[in-house]
Amino acid sequence: MRILLADDHPIICVALGEMLGAAFPSTLQGIDTVADSDALLAHLESEAACDLLVLDLFMPGAAGSIPLLERVLAMRPGLRVVTYTGANQPMLAQQALAAGARAFVSKASGPDVALQAVHAVLGGQVFVDPRVDLDAARKHPWHTLTPGERGVIVALASGHHLHGIALDSDRSYKTVTAHKYNALRKLNLDSKTDLKHYLSQIGLGYLLGST
Amino acid sequence: MRILLADDHPIICVALGEMLGAAFPSTLQGIDTVADSDALLAHLESEAACDLLVLDLFMPGAAGSIPLLERVLAMRPGLRVVTYTGANQPMLAQQALAAGARAFVSKASGPDVALQAVHAVLGGQVFVDPRVDLDAARKHPWHTLTPGERGVIVALASGHHLHGIALDSDRSYKTVTAHKYNALRKLNLDSKTDLKHYLSQIGLGYLLGST
The missing domain is CATH 3.40.50.2300 (Response regulator)
Structure with a gap:
């Protein structure tokens, strides 16, 4: 071996x-x-x-x-x-x-x-x-986000703005804004949260393309 | 011992x-x-x-x-x-x-x-x-900043805005803005640089009160 x-x-x-x-x-x-x-x-x-x-x-x-x-x-x-x-x-x-x-x-x-x-x-x-505590991971509200909501959170954390995210993803500004606020509500975050820091703290910093 | x-x-x-x-x-x-x-x-x-x-x-x-x-x-x-x-x-x-x-x-x-x-x-x-390479540290442009310039960079990196920094430090907006741009020029950074990330990368993240 x-x-x-x-x-x-x-x-x-x-x-x-x-x-x-x-x-x-x-x-x-x-x-x-x-x-x-x-x-x-x-x-x-x-x-x-x-x-x-x-x-x-x-x-x-x-x-x-x-x-x-x-x-x-x-x-x-x-x-x-x-x-x-x-x-x-x-x-x-x-x-x-x-x-x-x-x-x-x-x-x-x-x-x-x-x-x-x-x-x-x-x-x-x-x-x-x-x-x-794997059980805590399984119960994490991140898993309740839709793929669209996750995408918007990751894009915001990467420094993109809602208008740019809407353009890039071929969705309306209204839709991506709704994704943002639904996601924040599910994650129990306010709109001033540093999302890059948040993702890195919960172990998902790699989603931003950096560790 | x-x-x-x-x-x-x-x-x-x-x-x-x-x-x-x-x-x-x-x-x-x-x-x-x-x-x-x-x-x-x-x-x-x-x-x-x-x-x-x-x-x-x-x-x-x-x-x-x-x-x-x-x-x-x-x-x-x-x-x-x-x-x-x-x-x-x-x-x-x-x-x-x-x-x-x-x-x-x-x-x-x-x-x-x-x-x-x-x-x-x-x-x-x-x-x-x-x-x-301690010699690189000694030659780092950070050491060419005045105390006022360093203070502005650290405050910006901590998420403060120029108006608030001016108020807090009892200096004019014009002065702190000059400090900011002189500091950025000395450090060879552009104004879009993520200063929190920059300070942490050069080993000075502790100046922000976090490591």
Whole structure:
């Protein structure tokens, strides 16, 4: 078994590497490490064997967060991915699992939780860090927005204005304005909310094309 | 000697603790760890012995970044502080050293660099991670701004408008507008720049009262 560790902080790779070496003394053949998303994608594009990936969702490089995970799994369908990351918003965990990660572990948890996750995933299970409240993600009002409402919120958060959004999406100003206010009401936000900050706080900053 | 490790990712404390234990087998009496800035300040407020602090500048809790470092050193003047943090902007390093940190190490560097920093600081030296270009910080145009210009940029980045800034600072609208455009010219920015994002990118996000 070869494990790939993707994290931009070498101390994390060193610590994980030692833990995994001790945990799988007979089955672990080697550990590879990459420190940014470009190196990760290049590694996966090569023929290098990789049986499990421990993935920090926020590393330097062109891709990050859920889109990075999606690219990884498009290149290596079925790859067992344990996300291990500083962010621990339930919505981010939910999206990671929906995208195909087998485990979501917060770095706020001890390394023993990361090891538990690796054991579980190698055993064919899905693992969610107990500190991450997936139920809260499922109940989040974001999921009650229509696709049109979500689109308007994301466009506003990206700095677009209602007139431009209406033009770009071939809808009337009145329609996109209604989408905006319906969405704000469902999310329990007032119209002065910094939506970019809001999306990033709930773990959906990746929808803006940045992490 | 007792070392305090302040980091919100337990795997970092575990890894540093093991490294330091191996590096100082006879002199290290104990390692304490805290995972947020409130716990850090409470620890320092107690009588607990602490000969060196390895400090992540960005942890959960009320204080962070340079203001946290300043509070730490106000409570324990002369405490040897090695900042060890994910951010590695030269300006942040410069401010940390100016505030009294004895070393600045980026987590993008290997754990050996953190250990080197601890050795250097215990030996009475100041240590700067070789990957951090302090010279770039010294040459940064931010330092060419007058205090008035800096104040206007920080106020704009905090979401204030020129009229309000003029009122609050008892200066004319014309004066604060001139400050704004002189500052933007010196910083080589156009007037549409997201100044909050800009300050955070150059390592000065803490000036906005958030990290």
